[in-house]
Amino acid sequence: MTIQPDLAGISFATDLARFGGRTAIRFNGGSASYRELAGQVESIARSLGPVRRLVALEADNTLPSLRVYLAALAAGHPLLILPPGGSPASAALVAAYDPDVVVRLADGNAVMDCRREGTRHQLHPELAMLVSTSGSTGSPKLVRLSADGIQANAAAIAQYLHLRPEDTAATTLPLSYCYGMSVVNSHLSVGASLALTDLSVVDPCFWDLVRAQEVTSFAAVPYTFELLGRARFADMELPSLRYITQAGGRLDPERVRSYAELGTRRGWDLFVMYGQTEATARMAYLPPDLASEHPQAIGVPVPGGEFRLEPVPGLDDCELVYSGPNVMLGYAERPEDLALGRVVEELHTGDLARRTDDGLYEIVGRRSRFVKIVGLRVDLGQVERLLDGLGVSGAVAGTDDRIVAAVEGTHDLSLLAKTLAQDLGLPRAAVQLHGVQAIPRLGNGKPDYPAVLDLHAERDDDGGTPGSAAGSQCDDARRIFADVLEREDVQDSDTFVSLGGDSLSYVAASVRLERFLGEVPAGWHLMPVAELVPRTVRGGPTGDVPGGFSDGRAGGRFRSWRRRLLAPMEAGIVLRAVSIVFIISTHIGWFSWEGTAHVLMALAGYNFARFQLSGARRERLRRHVRTLARIVVPSVAVIGFAFAVTDTYSWANVFLLNAVLGPPGWSDFSRFWFVEVLVHILIGVAALLAIPAVDRAQRRWPWAFPLALVAADLLVRFHVVDLPFPGQGPVLWLFALGWAAAASATLWHRAVVTALAFLAIPGLFDDEYRNATILAGFLVLVWVPTLLVPRRLHKLVAVLASSSLYAYVTHWLVYPLFEQAGKGVAVAVSLAVGVGYWALATRVMGAVERWWRRRGSRTAS
Helix, strand or coil: CCCCCCCCHHHHHHHHHHHCCEEEECCCCCEEEEHHHHHHHHHHHCCCCCCCCCCCEEECHHHHHHHHHHHHHHHHCCCCECCCCCCHHHHHHHHCCCCCCCEEECCCCCEEEEECCCCCCCCCCEEEEEEEEECCCCCCEEEEEEEEHHHHHHHHHHHCCCCCCCCEEECCCCCCCCHHHHHHHHHCCCCEEEECCCCCCCCCHHHHHHHHCCCCEECCCCHHHHHHCCHHHHHHHCCCCEEEEEECCCCCCHHHHHHHHHHHHHCCCCEEEECHHCCCCCCCEEEECCCCCCCCEEEEECCEEEEEECCCCCCCEEEEEEEECCCCCCCEEEEEHHHCCCCCCCCEEEEEEEEECHHHHHHEEEEECCCCCCCEEEEEEHHHHHHHHCCCEEEEEEECCEEEEEEECCHHHHHHHHHHHHHHCCCCHHHEEECCCCEECCCCCCCCCCHHHHHHHHHHHHHHCCECCCCCCCCHHHHHHHHCCCCCCCCCCCCCCCCCHHHHHHHHHHHHHHHHHHHCCCHHHHHCCHCCCCCCCCCCCCCCCCCCCCCHHHHHHHHHHHHEEEEEEEHHHHHHHHHHHHHHHHCCCCCCCHHHHHHHHHHHHHHHHHHHCCCCCCHHHHEEEHHHHHHHHHHHHHHHHHHCCCCCHHHHHHCCCCCHHHHCCHHHHHCCCHHHHHHHHHHHHHHHHHHHHHHHHHCCCCCHHHHHHHHHHHHHHHCCCCCCCCCCCCCCCHHHHHHHHHCCCCCHHHHHHHHHHHHHHHHHHHHHHHHHHHHHHHHHHHCCCCEEEHHHHHHHHHHHHHHHHHHHHHHHHHHHHHHCCCCCHHHHHHHHHHHHHHHHHHHHHHHHHHHHHHHHHHHHH
16 A cells, blocks of 8 residues: 555555455445455555545545545545535535645446646645535635544544444445544444445335344434335334444434333443534444433443543533543644644534433533534534525524524515525525514623524414514425325325326426425435435435535635525426416517427426326326316317307317317417327327336337437428328427436436437427527436525416416417416416416316315225
8 A cells, every 4th residue: 555654654554455355335236355455545546646635535435435535534635525415515614724635426437537647736745635524604614624533533432332344334424424434434344334324214125234234223313214214114024134223413312212212122222422624523422221211311432432521601501521532633624734733633513411429421502503403413503604694684593403594674574494404404494584673682782592483382382473574485395296296195205296297287286395305305305204304314414515505715705605596396397387478479470489389298208207107007097187187178168168158179179189070270270289289199108008017128228218209209290201190290209308317317317319300300390599499408317406596586476387378278269368468468468367377277177186086995994
């Protein structure tokens, strides 16, 4: 192993080979021995070069990331740990500290960007790692850790957990979080194994992994225990499990006692631990045999560490002060600080504590106004400054469960709470805002923070105050799906698709989930209800504060300002909203922009692939019929009414057959062509997939199958084959191309779909601007998952997208009544009527579906 002369590498990283053929890493059904891992680490260490450099690493739970992590530690290159995914916080850290090497993860590989041959930094010989401070808000302050401190803490953890080579830990927390990092370090220090995974504990596949890999332990933060309850962990048979560790915030004492007793019955231990990034990871642990009797305690210092209690002027309680070899060197706030040596000998934790007669330590409060929520430390004063930056006067209090703020004036509290949650990196449910006429204050004029906290207690007592940001919005995924899909039988294992969700209900569910989760995960419509939880331990605390760093830099201020004004929204939702506005405006003549209806046809195929192709063949057929009914019934109701009160339409329109039986070319009879053709395509595809052999083919070749449909219809598109009926031209290929886009699982798949679009779309119409619109819309669908949309427009965009079909079928009857008032007015009224018809039709059809399900249940019983 190549070791830098001015810093010996950390021994658990340099001595991997001493464990020989023992399994070090288990991943995706494969494994790597310590000998193999040592060879890979040495190769990467050589590639980092002979000069000691600052290496920034996007650290996650993958083997490529772990190799780079160990290589830098082994060869003495100081590591700047970044959260994965290219977040704004990562970009801010890279910009602030200008590392010599940046290692990012792409397509499962670690991609090394060597920015210079040597280094521009003065790096202190003891410096081994730079880590964000438990997700603190504020400036890009980093904790400077030494090699000795990292090694000492790994050894101490291994000692009190009684780690042995036969142990295997599942990586339930990310490597970028100091708690997750300590799991890696301590296990590698004794020759134990790591089962690399990003699976959540509510995912049945995680427990399959635990059993298959004979996992002996996993790490948990407080929110993990809520997820364990949802996953029915207490009923699981896990013979290999030896212990669970808990840190990252205070766990309710009753829950500590409950899980400690469960462990006693099941044969595993619960280790409650206390730590901070500034102490590398751990400072205290509660021996498992004391957890039931003393569930409120943090326990005793880790081996090699000591506590003392220091009086605090004006307070009855003392501050807990820790000393030990794992205490940080100090903080870094700019590159020049990397040259500093040790400036901290002992760690003032900021926690108020006491020592019991049994020699155990208990935390009784905070010295400063910090709370720690789901493992993220939040400065309440900083939250007030964030509110002030948004032009809002507020007082902020908090507990280890939530932030509570009293806000003066009239504001959109729901949007404001969502903005704060995103800026702080907290789940939306952890931020509660309450509108008040005046901030509660003490006699000396200072904010009365206990009174602010009482606002939340009052809301709990009366079920929600009008000023609460939550109020009647106490959503969780189960309630959202129950409301949107008109279902009363939502289970934890259900998904949006399995419950019958489709593209018509998708938008409403997506927007409400965004309010609840803060950020909607990709593929949420296929995730179990139990897994749709706020972003905490699913990705784990990473130190990433989405609001960026308030470091006074122009770039940081711009990014913070941009995030307050703009937020990502799914591209398909935006396309639906924009398209219906363009379609109606073009028909009325307010302005002309053709092509968006064909974009919607591709989007229909895209959504068909996402919502209609799961489940068994009969279940899928029922879903097809339900979706067709939700399109046909409201459309035929409007067209039938139009046929009755005007002389513009025919019976062929009422039965959605004008595209087949109507006159060739465009006429007034063709106004509903989109609905007609879409219904024909959906009926045809449903009938095709009802054939067992075709169904099997589609399941076996999910991407090639729609491409076969594209190829077949392109024969008509390019006039190789002529159909016997006139219609409005071939569009099945466009629907199928959207289907193939949704089924594209690789970059190569998307490239092929894109090439087909460039082949088929140009020349479709004589108007090349129209063709360009269709092509641009399709490319957005394929390559751009989300678009930045002003936050204030999210609700409007969602409503327009949800009601697009209804506005399309009603606007032909509405706008002639208002056209004389102005074309813009006619467009606005047409959209408004469409929204109203959507709300009415959705409610009526939901009531009918509920009645039908109840009738079916009574019949079955």
